[in-house]
Structure formats: C-alpha cells, structure tokens
Amino acid sequence: MSFRGVRQSKFRHVFGQPLKRDQCYDNIRITKSAWDSTFCSVNPKYVAIITEAAGGGAFLVLPLDKTGRVDRDASLVVGHKAAVLDIQWCPHNDDVIASGSEDCTVKIWQIPDGGLIRNLEEPVVDLVAHQRRVGLVVWHPTAQDILLSGGSDNRVIIWNVGTGEAILEIDFPDIPLSASWSWEGRKFVVSCKDRRVRVVDPRSGNILKEASTHEGSKPVQVVYLKNGNFFTTGFSRIGERQYALWNQNLTNMTMQEIDTSNGIIFPFYDPDTSMIYLCGKGDSAIKYFEVTDDAPYVHFLATYQSSDPQRGIGWMPKRGLNVNLCEIARFYKLHTKGLCEVIPMTVPRKSELFQDDLYPDTIGDTPALTAEEWLSGKVATPVMISLRDGYKPTKKSGISKVVHRTVVSTNNQTNASSTRAAQHDESKTTQSTAQSSVAAPFIENVCGPALPPGLDVQKLFEDVRKLKIIAKGHEKRIKALEEKLERCEGTVEEKQEEMCEGVEEDDEDAADHDGI
Numbered sequence: 343m344s345f346r347g348v349r350q351s352k353f354r355h356v357f358g359q360p361l362k363r364d365q366c367y368d369n370i371r372i373t374k375s376a377w378d379s380t381f382c383s384v385n386p387k388y389v390a391i392i393t394e395a396a397g398g399g400a401f402l403v404l405p406l407d408k409t410g411r412v413d414r415d416a417s418l419v420v421g422h423k424a425a426v427l428d429i430q431w432c433p434h435n436d437d438v439i440a441s442g443s444e445d446c447t448v449k450i451w452q453i454p455d456g457g458l459i460r461n462l463e464e465p466v467v468d469l470v471a472h473q474r475r476v477g478l479v480v481w482h483p484t485a486q487d488i489l490l491s492g493g494s495d496n497r498v499i500i501w502n503v504g505t506g507e508a509i510l511e512i513d514f515p516d517i518p519l520s521a522s523w524s525w526e527g528r529k530f531v532v533s534c535k536d537r538r539v540r541v542v543d544p545r546s547g548n549i550l551k552e553a554s555t556h557e558g559s560k561p562v563q564v565v566y567l568k569n570g571n572f573f574t575t576g577f578s579r580i581g582e583r584q585y586a587l588w589n590q591n592l593t594n595m596t597m598q599e600i601d602t603s604n605g606i607i608f609p610f611y612d613p614d615t616s617m618i619y620l621c622g623k624g625d626s627a628i629k630y631f632e633v634t635d636d637a638p639y640v641h642f643l644a645t646y647q648s649s650d651p652q653r654g655i656g657w658m659p660k661r662g663l664n665v666n667l668c669e670i671a672r673f674y675k676l677h678t679k680g681l682c683e684v685i686p687m688t689v690p691r692k693s694e695l696f697q698d699d700l701y702p703d704t705i706g707d708t709p710a711l712t713a714e715e716w717l718s719g720k721v722a723t724p725v726m727i728s729l730r731d732g733y734k735p736t737k738k739s740g741i742s743k744v745v746h747r748t749v750v751s752t753n754n755q756t757n758a759s760s761t762r763a764a765q766h767d768e769s770k771t772t773q774s775t776a777q778s779s780v781a782a783p784f785i786e787n788v789c790g791p792a793l794p795p796g797l798d799v800q801k802l803f804e805d806v807r808k809l810k811i812i813a814k815g816h817e818k819r820i821k822a823l824e825e826k827l828e829r830c831e832g833t834v835e836e837k838q839e840e841m842c843e844g845v846e847e848d849d850e851d852a853a854d855h856d857g858i
Contacts, residue, residue: 349641351632351641351643352689352699352700353615353617353630353632353643353670353689354643354644355644355689355690356630356643356644356670356671356687356688356689357644357646357687357688357690358628358646358673358685358686358687358688359685359686359688360648360675360683360684360685361683361684361685361686363681364409364410365409365684366409366681366682366683366684367389367391367404367408367409367410367412367681367682367684368410368411368412368680368681368682369411369412369413369414369680370391370393370402370412370676370680370681370682371393371394371680372391372392372393372394372653372654372676372677372678372680373392373393373394373425373426374394375392375425375427377425377427377428377477378519378561378606378623379392379427379428379477379654380608380654380655380656380657381653381654381676382429382654382655382656382674382676382682383429383430383431383439383656384431384656384657384658384659384662384672384674385431385436385658385659385662386406386436386658386659386661386662386733386735387405387406387436387437387735388403388404388405388406388431388436388439388453388457389403389404389406389656389674389682390402390403390404390429390431390439390656391404391654391656391676391682392426392427392429392654393418395418395420395425398420398422398423398424398425399420399422399423399424399425399426399441399443399444399445400418400419400420400422400426401418401419401426401429401441402416402418402419403418403419403439403453403457403458404416404457405456405457408457417457417458417459417460417461417462418458418461418462419439419441419451419458419461419462420461420462420463421449421451421462421463421464421465422441422443422444422445422447422449423443423445424443424444424445424475425443425444426441426442426443426444427442427443427444427475427476427477428441428442428476428477428478428479429441429442429479430479430480430481431481432481433481433483433659433705433707434481434486434707434708434709435707436707436735437452437453437454437455438450438451438452438453438466439451439453440479440481440489440491440503441479442475442476442477442478442479442491442493443475443476444475444476445475446470446472446473446474446475446476446493446812447468447469447470447472447476448469448470448472448476448479448489448491448501449465449467449468449469450465450466450467450468450469450489450503451465451466452466467503467506468506468804468808469489469491469499469501469503469506469508470807470808470811471499471508471511471811472491472493472495472497472499473493473495473497473812473815473818473819474493474494474495475493475494476491476492476493476494477492477493477494477517477519478490478491478492478493478518478519478520478521479491479492480521480522480523480530482523482527482716483523483525483526483527483705483724484526484527484709484710484711484716484722484723484724484725485527485709485710485711485712485713485715485716486504486709486711486712486713487502487503487504487712487713488500488501488502488503488509488527488713488716489501489503490521490523490530490544492517492518492519492521492532493517493518494517495815496513496514496515496516496517496518496534497511497512497513497514497518498511498512498514498518498521498532498542499511499512500512500544502713502717503713504713505713509717510544510545510547511547512542512547514532514534514540515534515536515538516534516535516536516538517534517535518532518533518534519533519534519535519561519562519563520532520533520561520562520563520564521533521564522564522565522566523566524566524570525566525568525570525613525723525724526721526722526723526724527544527716527721528721529541529542529543529544529550529566530542530544530566531564531566531572532564533555533561533562533563533564533574535561537554537555537556537557537558537559537562537576538552538553538554538555539552539553539554539555539562539564539572539574539588539592540552541592545717545719551591551592552592553588553592553593555574555576555586555588556574556575556576556577556578556584556586557577557578557579558576558577558578558579558581558582558584559577560576560577560604560606561576561606562574562575562576563575563576563606563607563608563609565609565611565618567611567613567633568613568616570589570590571587571588571589571590571595571633572587572588572589572592573585573586573587573588573609573611573618573633573640574586574588574609575606575607575608575609575620578599581602581604582599582600582601582602583599583600583601583602583603583607583622584597584598584599584600585597585598585600585607585609585620585631585640586598587633587639587640595639596637596638596639596640598638598640600620600629603622603624603625604624605622605623605624605625606622606623607620607621607622607623608620608621608622608623608655610657610671612660612670612671613705614660614701614702614704615632615670615700616632616633616634617630617631617632617633617643617670617671618630618631618632618633618640619657619671619673619687621652621655621673622652623652623653623654624651624652624653625651625652626647626648626649626650626651626652627645627646627647627648628645628646628673628685629642629644629645629646630643630644630645630646630687631643646685646687648675650677650678650683651677651678652675652676652677653676653677653678654676655673655674655675655676656673656674656676656682657671657672657673657674658671658672658673658674659705660701660704660705660729661704661705661706661707661727661729661733662733663686663729664686665696665697665700665701665729665730665732666694667686667688668688668689668690668691668697668700669686669687669688670687670688670689670700671686671687672684672685672686672687673685673687696729696730701728701729701730703726703727703728704726704727704729705724705725705726705727706724706725706726706727706736707735707736708725708727708736709725710722710723710724710725
C-alpha cells in the first residue's frame with residue numbers, strides 16, 4: 343500500500359499578520375459604488391483609494407508613511423465630473439496614476455513629490471473617446487506610456503498617453519470587465535459580460551482566440567500568466583464560485599469549486615513565485631494557491647482569515663516589499679467602516695540573510711520599450727532588478743510628453759525668445775510695439791473685441807473637440823432609439839388593426855345572432 347504524503351512547497355507556511363491600527367489608514371470615506379472594482383491601488387510610494395464624493399468623482403492619494411487617522415479635509419484628486427470606477431499606478435513612474443470614470447473619460451495624473459498639499463484638479467493628460475462609463479484601466483507592462491481602457495460602450499481603446507491619442511479602438515459584443523497583458527506585452531486577454539474570454543493582438547485589433555469559460559451569469563475575472571496560460575475566476579450555473587486554468591489555446595486544464603458566496607473574486611498573480619491570491623468582494627478571507635506544471639496544476643496553500651469583510655483591496659508590487667522580513671506579498675484591505683488595513687504575507691525563516699529562493703529578480707520600474715518602438719512592432723521582456731540590496735527607484739522626469747505642458751513650454755520658449763530679441767535690438771521692439779498699437783483698433787473693428795486676457799485658446803479647442811465627440815455619440819444613440827421606436831410603433835399599429843378586425847367580426851356575429 344502506497345502512502346501519499348503532503349506536497350512539499352516553500353510557500354506552504356505563508357501567513358498573514360495585519361499591522362496595528364495606528365500603522366494603517368483610518369477615517370477614509372471609501373466609495374459606495376456598486377461597480378466591481380478593487381477601489382485601491384498601491385505602489386512603493388503611495389496608496390490611492392477611491393472615495394465617496396458629492397457632485398463628482400474623487401480619490402485619495404497618501405504617502406505610505408502617512409499612517410493613522412486621515413483628516414476629513416485631506417487633499418483629493420477631484421478632476422472627474424462623475425464617480426471614479428477604477429485606478430491604477432503606472433508601473434514605470436510611481437508618481438503617475440490613471441483613472442477611469444462614469445464621466446466617460448480617462449485621466450492621467452502626476453502626483454507631486456511628497457504627496458498632495460491641495461486638491462488636484464487638472465490632469466496632465468485627458469483621454470476622451472469612450473461614449474459610456476470607463477470601468478477598466480490597465481498599463482502596458484513593458485512599453486512606456488501605453489494604456490488600455492475598457493468602457494460600457496463595449497469598446498477597448500489602446501492609448502499613447504505621451505501624445506494623448508487613441509492608437510486603436512476594438513469593439514466587443516459585450517462590456518469588457520477585466521483585462522491582463524501577456525508577460526512581454528505582445529497580446530492581452532479580456533473577459534466580457536457575455537462570459538467569454540478573448541485573446542487580442544493590441545497592434546492590429548484582431549481577436550486571436552475566443553472561448554466560453556464559466557457558465558454562471560456573474561462577471562469573470564482573468565489573468566495572463568507568465569508561461570502563456572490563463573487563470574480565471576467566475577461562477578458555475580448553480581452559483582458556486584470557481585477558479586480555472588486554461589492553456590494557450592484556451593482549453594481547460596482544471597476547474598475547481600471554491601464556495602457558494604456571491605462576491606466577485608479578484609485574482610492577484612505573482613509571476614516570481616507563481617502564486618495566486620484570491621480576494622473575494624465581501625469576503626473576510628484571502629486564499630492563496632501555487633501554480634505548477636504538474637497536475638492538478640493549481641495547488642491550495644493556505645487561507646488568511648479575519649473577522650471583517652473587505653470592501654476593496656490593493657496589492658503592493660514586489661519591489662515595494664520588505665525583504666529583510668521575508669515578506670512576499672502585502673495587501674491593503676478596505677473595510678466598510680473607513681479603515682485601510684495593511685496585511686503583510688510572510689514566509690517564516692530563521693536566517694536573517696537575503697533569501698535568494700524567495701526573491702528572484704523581479705520587474706523593475708524601467709520600461710523596456712518606448713511607445714514608438716512598441717508601435718513599430720518591437721517586443722521585449724520586462725527589465726528585471728535584484729532586491730538583494732533593496733529597491734532603489736530610478737529618477738523619473740514625468741510623462742514623456744504631456745499635452746498641457748507642451749503648450750506651456752512652447753509659450754515660455756516664445757516669451758524667452760521675445761525677451762532675447764528685445765535685449766538684442768531695442769529699436770526693433772519699440773517699432774513693433776508701435777505697429778501693434780496702431781493695428782489693434784483695426785483688428786478690433788474688423789474681427790470684433792479682442793480675446794480676454796488669460797484665456798487658454800488651446801484648452802478651448804480641446805473642450806470643443808470633446809463636445810463634438812460626445813455629440814456624435816449621442817447622435818448615434820438617438821438614431822438607434824428612433825429606429826427602435828419606429829419598429830415598436832409598427833408593431834403596435836399591426837396589433838391595433840388586428841384588434842379592430844376582431845371587434846368588427848364580433849359585432850357582425852352578434853348582429854347575425856340578434857337577427858336569428
């Protein structure tokens with residue numbers, strides 16, 4: 343008789359130990375939105391949390407060391423005109439964050455060093471092309487300034503943030519709910535409301551593979567694994583929560599039931615350790631698994647259990663962890679009562695030396711490609727760094743090209759060149775001033791009153807462009823509704839005619855009966 347022992351794994355004893363309340367973030371007005379999102383994003387410098395806001399959308403950005411009770415009048419990012427649905431920090435710049443909102447826009451924000459000291463209202467880039475709310479934003483893992491956004495207009499848009507332009511628009515049969523890039527960013531996978539998963543070429547927009555996954559009616563979440571396989575979470579036909587592993591051809595390798603709760607499960611994948619953490623919305627537990635090449639491929643490790651349900655959750659990148667404490671993951675759990683609880687996941691080790699087996703080289707903050715190189719067809723794996731001596735962030739100069747700053751810098755250069763010209767030739771400056779004073783009444787008489795001082799013409803043109811896009815979208819919707827109304831009216835008229843004919847026949851039958 344053979345005996346099968348316990349499967350060996352160096353992550354079998356991983357445990358979570360929440361920090362004390364004064365080392366967490368308290369008194370936060372966490373959003374009450376019903377959208378299925380994590381509502382939190384973390385990097386080695388800041389934690390960002392979507393908050394409840396009256397008359398618009400906002401999210402809170404706090405430096406990691408600013409723990410304790412958050413002031414009620416703390417500075418917020420408040421540029422959206424409707425509720426913020428999703429946020430994500432740029433993997434190549436810890437001061438840049440993207441946000442998607444119900445106001446149909448994606449905005450890119452630059453957080454000043456040290457955090458916010460006043461409300462941030464102006465984004466560095468404003469991306470407008472979606473016709474419905476934007477509930478999904480995902481940065482490219484290797485290319486600088488490339489961003490994916492998904493909206494309720496059944497569309498995924500690939501953006502070049504540096505120029506503020508939409509590179510590609512891809513239409514889907516239903517709303518995209520989650521998306522994940524491949525390891526080198528050559529492809530991405532998206533799950534839609536129709537419960538189907540699609541693998542897409544982001545440069546051509548072609549759907550390469552497509553398959554149905556979980557049979558339940560609730561949303562499916564998907565993650566692209568490092569080896570090219572896919573991990574999904576969803577629901578069965580009878581409402582049981584499931585996880586599943588699929589190969590590169592979207593053929594199922596394994597599918598297991600988890601429990602019968604009704605909250606969406608968000609998977610967090612660590613490519614360095616091949617571990618997946620499952621965090622359910624409304625759950626009080628975090629389950630973690632290890633993915634291997636041996637059947638049954640997904641191996642259960644342990645569960646972190648607490649007493650309070652999670653409203654949302656954030657995940658720290660590997661370069662922000664404390665390697666001296668053998669920390670392999672860190673979660674930022676949002677409670678319904680306004681607490682953001684910090685939960686480190688630790689592997690118990692007796693040695694105080696650097697653990698090479700726990701910390702292989704991980705993804706750094708340096709992009710492998712520029713946006714132009716990626717658009718030209720180049721492919722590169724992420725730039726890796728070692729955590730042996732601790733993480734040292736590289737110096738960043740902000741987004742490579744920002745529309746608003748380009749206008750300002752151009753104006754500054756013009757003013758500087760005018761000043762140099764004035765210093766070089768004072769007589770020419772006097773002459774040009776005189777000509778301007780003579781020409782001013784003529785221009786005012788011909789073209790009307792002059793523009794008011796301080797008016798940003800570039801911003802005015804940008805607002806007009808946005809309004810045109812929105813108006814065009816409304817025209818399409820109105821046309822579709824009018825066609826639907828015509829079809830309904832035609833159906834009603836037909837039914838009314840049938841009823842009238844039926845009434846006339848009944849009247850004739852009644853008259854014949856009376857005559858008899």
